[in-house]
Amino acid sequence: MKRRTIIGMLSVFLLMGGAFAQENKIKKANEEFENYDYIDARKIYLNVVGDGYESAQVFEKLGDTYYFNSEYPEANKWYGKLIDSYPDEIEPEYYFRAAQTLKSVGKYEEAKIMVEKFTAASNNSNLAQTQMNNWESFEQLANSQNKKFKVTNITTELSGSDFGPSFYGNNIVFASSSINTEGNKIHDWNGLPYLDLFEAEIDVDGSLKNVKQLQGDIKSPYHESSAVFTKDGQTVYFTRNNYIDGKKKRGKKRLVSLKIYKATKNDDGTWGNVKELPFNDDSYSVAHPALNLEETRLYFSSDMDGSLGKSDIWYVDILKNGSYGEPTNLGPIINTEERETFPFISDENRLYFSSDGHVGLGGLDIFRTSHNDSEGFYAVTNLEQPINSHQDDFGFIVKEKEKIGYLSSNREGNGGSSSDDIYLLTENCNPVIYGAITDAKTGEPLEGSKVYLMDGNNQVVSQGITEANGNYQFEDDMDCEKQYVVRASNEQKEYEPVEKVVMTPQGSMMLQVDLALTPPDCPVNDLGCRLDLQPIYFDFDKHNIRPDAEVELAKILQAMKEYPQLNIHIESHTDSRGNDAYNMQLSERRAKSTLEWLVEKGIDGDRLSSKGYGESQLINNCSNGVNCSEEAHQLNRRSMFIIQ
Structure with a gap:
């Protein structure tokens, strides 16, 4: 009995000793976590879980x-x-984080459940309401692709983290931990070397070449990233850890915060005169600068007092004397309870930024909004896939007039890796022209018609033959936003060929071009026959346009709008009754009223001409002195349309 008691007591002490050991490990892991040494903290948490110990706190922090x-x-x-x-x-925040991570792995129904739990647990916070009320918008984002754009990884050969591009004249400057530089340390947050700034030339295809490090005092032993340059290339604002004059500073939580610094270019091309901006502080971070077009305002991201979320977009005015105004928060249209970061102002004066608080695909998404000085910012717009992904997408810059942009992302696939890469954004040029070739009189499809696509030099780019349904399609060898001619003919049945000038759309867009071929029994220049028009008739001794004539004239109007190169000559006639001279004047009035009807509907008068022929061109034997019915005389009171 005594032996069993001793063994039982030893077992209890061993269990207690194991528990104490695990608690000590967790305490150490928590210390690493609070110091933002996530990689070291993770190793300890994983070791503890591997030993069979678990708790809500361990799972929270490990996640x-x-x-x-x-x-x-x-x-x-x-x-x-x-x-x-x-x-x-569970704290409500973890339902939100769980929803974000479920989005990233494509589990949308489970993500929706987490959003519902987040809404219930957070007392309907603005963030929760936004996510829940806009769930349908998220599903549309998740299931759609903007085919207008193409995204290509251009840093596949670099193995570390590469992000935060900025335009520097005709070059790009970006932050990288991929390129080894002397004295680079390892950052405990992510286990990668500290970031430095590098400059690269933009190749003809938009890729980067001739990468070199920015030289001078801009480099420190810690992080430098996300820069913005003045248009003259002489001044740079950039992000750096709280480090200047050889000293690193920590805030109240022992965190080395981020700050924005300013540097100017020396005569030898290096960067010097590094100065900390006055609105920085050791107790919060200020990062990712952006300039407006006039270079009178500096935008940035910060978690300073007054922020609505974990980080907000702010700005300061750059005053004429070189000082700065007070930081101003962009407000709740832009900022949420989560992260807003990496602002950029485009050449069209649009604000682009990244956020995980607005409705997105998971992680940070890139958003756009326009600005009006009197009305402020308008509602934000998600840039959709493929610009955004289910991972982090940020650091977006674009030259809208040149239709080229860059962004940072840690998305998988497309040559990417789990680390951040820089992607080239171009407009995806893949237009499609399609349509049907039909008989102009019957509307029946014309099988075996030849269809040609010709460029501006009248050279054939592509060609094909219609099938039984008369359809054709061109989808190769075309440039976007370029003029082409689609020409169709059917020589087997002696149809007159017809062509149409078109402008190809931008992106993967489809343009329908239907062509109707004139049957061989129609004179080439007879528009009425080619359009299968009913005659334009007039009442006896009248020149006004009758309602039944307006129906036919509307067809001519549509044809002239569709074919801007089409010019027509109007020929008007009378019957034989009345004085010959009077009938000539009456026919002139009929021709003029017909022309004026088309001009009033928007047709340029230079494309129209008219002439009256009186009773000189009767189409039957109802000449002077012949007794004819009213119906027979009516056939002569007409207008004809000749293609010029």
Whole structure:
């Protein structure tokens, strides 16, 4: 009995010793976590879980070590364990994070459940309401692609983190941990070397070449990233860890915050005179600068006091004396309870930024809004796939007039890696021209018709033959926003050929061009026959346009609008009754009223001409002195339309 008691006591002490050991490990992991050393903290948490110990706190923080490094699929795994194992100990924020990570792995129905739980647990916060009320918008985003754009990874050969491009004249400057530089340390947050700024030339295809590091005092032993340059290329604002004059500073939470610095170019091309901007502070971060077009305002991201969320977009005015105004928050149209970051002002004066608080695909998405000085910012717009993905998408810059842009993303596929890469954004040129070739009189499809696509030099780019349904399609060898001619003919049945000038659309867009061929029994220049018009008739001794004539004239109007190169001559006639001279004047009035009807509907008068022929061109034997019915005389009171 005594032996069993001793063994039992030893077992209890061993269990207590194991528990104490795990608690000590967790304490150490928490210290690393609070110092933002996520990689070291993660290793300890994983070791503890591997030993069979678990808790709500361990699952939370383990998930966070992945979430804060944008490794959403792994974060999803641990948030899932948290929610399944400890449903009564979950802070509302973790439902939101779980929803974001579920989006990133394509589990939309499960993500919706997490949003519903987040809404219930957070007392209907603005963030929760936005996510819930706009769930249908998210589903549309998730299931749609903007085919107008193409996104291509241009840093596949670099193995680390590459992000935050900015335009520097005709070059690009970006931050990279991929390129080894002397003295680079490893950052405990993500286990990668510290970032430096590099400059690259833009090749003809938009890719980067001749990469070199920015030289001078702009480099420090810690992070430099996300720069913006003045138009003259002599001044740069950039993001750096809280480090200047050889000293690193920490805030109240021992975090080395981010700050914006300013540097100017030396005569030798290096960067010097580095100065910290006055609205920085050790207690919060200020990062990712952007200039407006006039270079009178500096935008940035910060979590300073007054922020609506974890980070907001702010701005300061750059005053004429070189000082700065007070920081101003852009407000709730732009900023949410989560992260807004990486602002950029385009050459069309649009604000682009990234956010995970507005409705997006998961992680950070890129958004756009326009600005009016008197009315402020308008509602934001998600840039959709393929610009956005289910991972982090940020650091967007664009030259809208040149139709080229760049962005940063840690998306998988397309040559990407789990680290950040820089992607080239171009407009995807893949237009399609299609249509049907038909008989102009019957509307029947014309099988075996030849269809040609010709360029501006009248050279054949592509050709084809219609099938039984008369359809054709061109989808290769075309440029976007370029003029072409579509020409159709059917020589087997002696149809007159017809062609139409078209402008190809931008992107993967489809343009329908139907062509109707004139049957061989119609004179080439007889518009009425080619359009299968009913005659334009007039009442006896009248020149006004009758309602039944307006129906036929509307067909001519449509043809002239559709074919701007079409010019017509109007010929008007009378019957034989009345004085010959009077009939000539009457026919002139009929021709003029017909022309004026078309001009009033918008046709340029230079495209029209008219002439009256009186009774000189009767189409039957109802000449002077012949007794004819009213119906027979009516056939002569007409207008004809000749293609010029």
